[in-house]
Amino acid sequence: MYLNFNNTAFITIVLWIIGSLFILCDQKIKNGRLIGNLFTIIGTLVIIVFVIILWIEIERPPLRTLGETRLWYAVFLPIVGILTFIRWQYKWFLFYSLGLAILFLAINISNPENFDKTLMPALQSPWFVPHVIVYMLSYALLGVSSAVSAWGLYLIKFKTFKPELLNKADNLVYMGFSLLTLGLLFGALWAKEAWGHYWTWDPKETWALLTWLCYLLYIHYRYKHKQKIITALWILALSFIVLLICWVGINYLAVSGNSVHTYSD
Amino acid sequence: MSNNRKIIWQYPWGYAESFIIAITLLILGFAINYIGKSTVSAIQLPVNLYMGIAIIILLLLFYFLFKKKPFVKWLSGTPAAISAICFYTFLVLLMGFIPQGLPKASGFIHEIGLSDIVSSHTFLFAQIYFLVILGMVTLRRSFPLKGKNIGFFLNHFGLWLTLFSASIGAGDLQRVTLTANKTDAVFYGVDQNGKIIPDLSIAIQLKEFNIEEYPPKAFIIDDKSGSILNKELFYLKKGNKGEIMDREVEVTEFYKYGVYMSNKFHPVYDIGAAPAAYVITKNKKTNKVNEGWISCGSFRYPGKFLELSDGMLLVMADPEPKKYSSKVKIYTSSGDAFETTIEVNKPVTVDGWKIYQLDYNHKMGKWSDISILELVKDPWISVVYFGIFMLIAGALYMFWIGNKK
Numbered sequence: 150m151y152l153n154f155n156n157t158a159f160i161t162i163v164l165w166i167i168g169s170l171f172i173l174c175d176q177k178i179k180n181g182r183l184i185g186n187l188f189t190i191i192g193t194l195v196i197i198v199f200v201i202i203l204w205i206e207i208e209r210p211p212l213r214t215l216g217e218t219r220l221w222y223a224v225f226l227p228i229v230g231i232l233t234f235i236r237w238q239y240k241w242f243l244f245y246s247l248g249l250a251i252l253f254l255a256i257n258i259s260n261p262e263n264f265d266k267t268l269m270p271a272l273q274s275p276w277f278v279p280h281v282i283v284y285m286l287s288y289a290l291l292g293v294s295s296a297v298s299a300w301g302l303y304l305i306k307f308k309t310f311k312p313e314l315l316n317k318a319d320n321l322v323y324m325g326f327s328l329l330t331l332g333l334l335f336g337a338l339w340a341k342e343a344w345g346h347y348w349t350w351d352p353k354e355t356w357a358l359l360t361w362l363c364y365l366l367y368i369h370y371r372y373k374h375k376q377k378i379i380t381a382l383w384i385l386a387l388s389f390i391v392l393l394i395c396w397v398g399i400n401y402l403a404v405s406g407n408s409v410h411t412y413s414d
Numbered sequence: 415m416s417n418n419r420k421i422i423w424q425y426p427w428g429y430a431e432s433f434i435i436a437i438t439l440l441i442l443g444f445a446i447n448y449i450g451k452s453t454v455s456a457i458q459l460p461v462n463l464y465m466g467i468a469i470i471i472l473l474l475l476f477y478f479l480f481k482k483k484p485f486v487k488w489l490s491g492t493p494a495a496i497s498a499i500c501f502y503t504f505l506v507l508l509m510g511f512i513p514q515g516l517p518k519a520s521g522f523i524h525e526i527g528l529s530d531i532v533s534s535h536t537f538l539f540a541q542i543y544f545l546v547i548l549g550m551v552t553l554r555r556s557f558p559l560k561g562k563n564i565g566f567f568l569n570h571f572g573l574w575l576t577l578f579s580a581s582i583g584a585g586d587l588q589r590v591t592l593t594a595n596k597t598d599a600v601f602y603g604v605d606q607n608g609k610i611i612p613d614l615s616i617a618i619q620l621k622e623f624n625i626e627e628y629p630p631k632a633f634i635i636d637d638k639s640g641s642i643l644n645k646e647l648f649y650l651k652k653g654n655k656g657e658i659m660d661r662e663v664e665v666t667e668f669y670k671y672g673v674y675m676s677n678k679f680h681p682v683y684d685i686g687a688a689p690a691a692y693v694i695t696k697n698k699k700t701n702k703v704n705e706g707w708i709s710c711g712s713f714r715y716p717g718k719f720l721e722l723s724d725g726m727l728l729v730m731a732d733p734e735p736k737k738y739s740s741k742v743k744i745y746t747s748s749g750d751a752f753e754t755t756i757e758v759n760k761p762v763t764v765d766g767w768k769i770y771q772l773d774y775n776h777k778m779g780k781w782s783d784i785s786i787l788e789l790v791k792d793p794w795i796s797v798v799y800f801g802i803f804m805l806i807a808g809a810l811y812m813f814w815i816g817n818k819k
């Protein structure tokens with residue numbers, strides 16, 4: 150019955166750090182990159198197994214509280230980071246995503262949560278899991294792309310920016326944006342099935358649409374103006390701020406009443 | 415956006431012209447809201463159907479007659495698209511900060527239509543501007559339709575169709591709540607504005623209302639303030655052991671339906687019978703033991719709590735519903751009658767109505783003698799869904815291809 154989150158998270162963090170160190174020193178150590186990858190992958194598997202067991206224990210998908218969504222980030226960010234690292238060999242990419250994942254786990258360690266089994270009837274739907282997971286994945290991808298924008302703005306200051314960097318980010322935006330679209334649409338289909346209407350301008354819906362529109366703007370601006378790097382970087386950075394408001398800030402906004410989307414703490 | 419500066423309003427139009435037009439529409443919208451003091455009322459069948467068809471024909475005609483003209487080139491180009499997306503984004507941003515649809519909104523913000531943006535003229539203009547531009551872009555890239563444009567078509571036409579059908583169909587959406595009871599079949603309901611809809615063409619009688627509940631939770635509360643003190647989570651189930659606020663707690667007996675008689679609870683299934691648990695607590699610091707029955711009570715029977723030391727009480731919270739459902743008998747206009755079960759997230763479709771389980775009498779909880787149902791009629795839903803499925807296909811395509819050309 151008793152799942153120990155702190156120990157699991159600690160093991161994962163240690164594995165990730167060891168893996169990162171190997172990757173960082175891969176020129177000095179033979180097969181350092183391979184070993185490093187193995188460590189980060191095993192660390193990620195540990196936390197994945199934890200989520201699966203937790204899911205079974207609490208008899209509902211662990212997607213209800215803010216802490217539970219942070220847990221999913223700690224799963225998805227490393228997956229995105231490791232895949233992009235294997236594909237494009239960007240070390241800082243991997244370190245960024247592992248760093249964020251470690252931050253999320255650390256927040257969860259310092260705010261222990263009691264895993265409440267109850268889930269209101271309206272949330273017990275086959276749409277629940279795809280709706281939330283698609284968003285989580287999308288946020289993870291867009292999060293990485295926003296890191297590119299911040300990094301890019303920094304590089305531009307020192308005149309060492311290379312346009313290829315933004316091309317890589319575009320790919321992440323396209324993937325993240327399409328998942329964002331799916332999240333919105335799954336939400337709409339679910340709402341129709343649960344409440345009889347697919348769109349009610351609930352504050353969370355409004356902000357999700359806003360996030361979507363910002364990235365839509367980015368995609369179209371980029372498509373037409375490949376050369377205007379700085380404006381594109383700024384749109385990308387600001388879009389992520391809107392995304393963050395949508396994800397966590399919404400609970401503090403005046404418009405947010407008692408919506409089905411407010412996370413319990 | 416051209417190399418040499420051009421005079422404004424000289425073709426080809428770029429960002430300056432696009433944004434001037436968008437901002438003019440924005441201000442015009444506010445002005446009409448302010449002067450007209452009216453909101454946009456939704457059109458209904460069959461007017462909206464004719465209007466929809468007329469708009470589509472007009473857009474097609476307009477495009478094919480003038481596609482070589484610079485005006486249409488502008489309408490189907492990126493600067494116009496970006497101005498339309500910005501216009502729309504701006505309104506949604508306002509919606510994200512200004513609480514919408516409050517019953518007692520007033521003041522300037524209200525008068526220019528910002529307290530209910532969706533039904534303001536400004537939003538209508540944004541919607542039209544957006545749909546015209548999106549329509550033109552779609553037409554320009556879809557004739558002739560090349561294989562590599564399939565993703566573009568799915569995304570742009572899918573979005574156009576979804577927004578267009580959802581907007582012109584909005585007036586036909588009917589949502590009515592019907593309160594079903596066990597004594598007779600109800601054939602009327604109340605719409606969102608509190609207006610009684612006398613005949614729904616179907617009638618519904620409640621046969622049985624069911625709630626499945628989670629085990630109740632135990633809390634320690636302050637006797638005086640009544641506020642909850644513990645952070646731990648403890649479910650009251652037979653045999654459950656745990657700790658709450660440095661006290662060992664054990665449940666030695668649990669009845670889902672209990673009635674209190676002669677100093678103890680008995681397992682009795684009776685209307686209003688409430689969950690009851692026998693708990694033994696031991697303070698780990700003082701080794702003091704408190705034990706006794708607790709119950710959350712019901713509309714019929716009072717609750718019971720256990721007194722601990724230091725003015726603290728151990729109480730049982732009302733169990734939370736896991737799911738609730740109504741067994742109902744439905745009579746249709748054609749004279750048919752049948753029984754079915756309606757559950758949250760599992761609506762039933764009858765005669766064009768989709769029937770949802772909405773609510774029940776919370777005071778009576780699982781003994782509720784009524785069930786509140788919501789009946790929804792949405793004749794445009796299949797068109798909207800068609801658009802949504804195109805968008806889903808477009809999103810999957812986009813995910814797969816990325817921005818590689």
Ligand code: HEM
Nearest residue numbers: 369372490491492495498499544547548551566569570573
């Ligand atoms: C579901 C939402 C949308 C998605 C996924 C999307 C995606 C795209 C993509 C990927 C392109 C690049 C062109 C290509 O790949 O062939 C593009 C081009 C374009 N989009 Fe969108 N878009 C969406 C909505 C809109 C909207 C709402 C508008 C206008 C209001 C618009 C106007 C345009 C225009 C004007 C182009 C340039 C086409 C050209 O010059 O050939 N799009 N869009």
